[in-house]
Amino acid sequence: MxxxxxxxxxxxxxxxxxxxxxxxxxxxxxxxxxxxxxxxxxxxxxxxxxxxxxxxxxxxxxxxxxxxxxxxxxxxxxxxxxxxxxxxxxxxxxxxxxxxxxxxxxxxxxxxxxxxxxxxxxxxxxxxxxxxxxxxxxxxxxxxxxxxxxxxxxxxxxxxxxxxxxxxxxxxxxxxxxxxxxxxxxxxxxxxxxxxxxxxxxxxxxxxxxxxxxxxxxxxxxxxxxxxxxxxxxKSQYIETVDTLMHAMEARDKYTEGHSKRVAEISTLLAKELKYNDIKVERLHMASLLHDVGKIGIDDSILNKPGKLTQEEYEIIKSHPEIGYNILKDIKNLQDILPIIRSHHERYDGKGYPDEKQPEQLNLDVFIVQLADTIDAMTTDRPYRKALTDEEVINEITKYSGTQFHPKVVQAYLNILEKQKKAV
The missing domain is CATH 1.10.1760.20 (Arp2/3 complex 21 kDa subunit ARPC3)
Structure with missing residues (x-):
């Protein structure tokens, strides 16, 4: 003691x-x-x-x-x-x-x-x-x-x-x-x-x-x-399946190791701020861990290319939500997270991919993972740029609130940041 x-x-x-x-x-x-x-x-x-x-x-x-x-x-x-x-x-x-x-x-x-x-x-x-x-x-x-x-x-x-x-x-x-x-x-x-x-x-x-x-x-x-x-x-087997798929995905993409876990952490914070119950938080956490699983189907030369992608290569990268959906669609315990996997690159203005869906066609879960994914991408060093500062991230997500991002989810993230400042 x-x-x-x-x-x-x-x-x-x-x-x-x-x-x-x-x-x-x-x-x-x-x-x-x-x-x-x-x-x-x-x-x-x-x-x-x-x-x-x-x-x-x-x-x-x-x-x-x-x-x-x-x-x-x-x-x-x-x-x-x-x-x-x-x-x-x-x-x-x-x-x-x-x-x-x-x-x-x-x-x-x-x-x-x-x-x-x-x-x-x-x-x-x-x-x-x-x-x-x-x-x-x-x-x-x-x-x-x-x-x-x-x-x-x-x-x-x-x-x-x-x-x-x-x-x-x-x-x-x-x-x-x-x-x-x-x-x-x-x-x-x-x-x-x-x-x-x-x-x-x-x-x-x-x-x-x-x-x-x-x-x-x-x-x-x-x-x-x-x-x-x-x-x-x-339940344990379900979690082990998710972990195995996540590790297989990150083994392919050396530049984004740990990315899925960080996205899951941010998504969980957003879900709790938006008053999600425990079941929905757990579902969103699992979806976040697997949101990029489709990258398993992308060629290494494209996935790990250090320089800027060509338009053709970018179109191939954009196929990963559909690939992920197809990988998971026959796994019974993962059925309820499939829409999030497929649509996490859709936009609030309907100009996202792969289906260019309008916001009313999508669940708020999609926009939570979408914002969490973007925030982690912006706050992590990449081969072609340094991580953005907190102030730069706030400016970016505020600027594109209502176009790329769901305003309600953006506000939830700003609320989280404000609470974290007060807690320090």
Whole structure:
């Protein structure tokens, strides 16, 4: 912990103290404790939680786990205070996979372990309080009439957990909390909604059939976990396909190495400034990475020519959007980005290529990638000229706003620059 910055240390220590005080107060006053608590039951569910956490599915810094169903069941049966002790024991027993190797409690620094405890306990305690205040009880009496309260409980758990994780990432990366919160919430929300009914079912089966009932319930939960795994594997393969195509493209064009990534970064900033949702931002990011994939089909002598292109050579270069479209058109997962690939050299005044489309025929996505592509081209050294200054770039895009560029997208970029100046 000595290597952590001061803000991060303050956050972690504050979270530890807050969690300890909350848990101690509720435990001492015997608040929110279910009617059928027993040591063997606590140990049983802790082991179940440890297994669920050990089999979690990792994706883009997040982890999709069926452990939420176990936690919901434990809260319904025992209350959030006892559930917190189940979490501590369960997380202590888990094995997590990192870089292909399984790690356990003693492989991690104590501050990380304590943080993981807190990120689970605080949501359980305070979501449990809300659940109780809204009329929920910690038993299986009239369980199905409390279904809406269980869903509310699981969503509050999710929101609080995501908030605690987002604060950590914000301090580590010096970005806004909202940036990470929005980025993580969508997939986690799906996991939360799916696991809520399974948690209720788990509690009901345990109450009615004891340990055997839990074993029967495990099978559909494992099936859900496997479905999540297949979904995330498909997403990973999709991203790997994009990366492979992008690297193949940049290997051909030595002067534009890194260009696609920079265009994707600028496009993402523009999309967020224009209030795109996460799904549309991700789609635009993928399109930006692949916008020049058609250059794979251009001859090296033209693609890497150091001097000025002839008119004939320029016409060949202009064919790369159509070539890219034809390369990608039969890849099922890339269908929704094809219009962007084909049209990223169209203009707002209808004088672009390959189809000379009018702006009303094009989605705003096209103009986002078009401007991002142009900005990176202007701000990067080329064999025939030096990179333009920020002031020169602003003058150029302002001058051609309404002709080459979409005015709304130009204004979004100017807004981004203004915000960046204020942040310095």
């Amino acid at each position: 000595r290597n952590l910055n001061l803000k991060l240390k303050i956050y972690l220590v504050s979270l530890y103290v807050f969690t300890a005080i909350s848990l101690s107060y509720l435990h001492i006053n015997r608040l929110f404790i279910g009617y059928q608590t027993g040591y063997m039951k606590v140990i049983f569910f802790a082991i179940l939680l440890a297994i669920a956490e050990s089999l979690r599915v990792a994706y883009k810094g997040m982890a999709i786990s069926t452990s939420l169903a176990v936690e919901i069941a434990v809260v319904i049966l025992f209350g959030p205070v006892v559930a917190s002790f189940v979490v501590i024991l369960g997380f202590s027993l888990r094995f997590k996979k990192v870089d292909g190797k399984y790690r356990h409690l003693f492989n991690d620094p104590i501050y990380k372990t304590l943080y993981n405890y807190c990120c689970q306990i605080v949501p359980l305690l305070y979501a449990g309080m809300v659940y109780y205040k809204l009329g929920g009880s910690f038993d299986v009496v009239n369980l199905w009439s409390k279904a809406h309260l269980i869903i509310i409980f699981s969503i509050i758990c999710l929101l609080l957990n995501t908030l605690l994780v987002s604060i950590l990432f914000s301090l580590l990366n010096n970005k806004s909390i909202l940036y990470f919160f929005i980025g993580n919430i969508r997939l986690s929300l799906l996991n939360s909604i799916v696991m809520a009914p399974f948690g209720a079912l788990l509690a009901f089966m345990f109450d009615k059939y004891s340990y055997g009932g839990v074993i029967l319930t495990i099978f559909p939960i494992i099936l859900v976990r496997y479905t999540f795994y297949l979904y995330l594997e498909l």
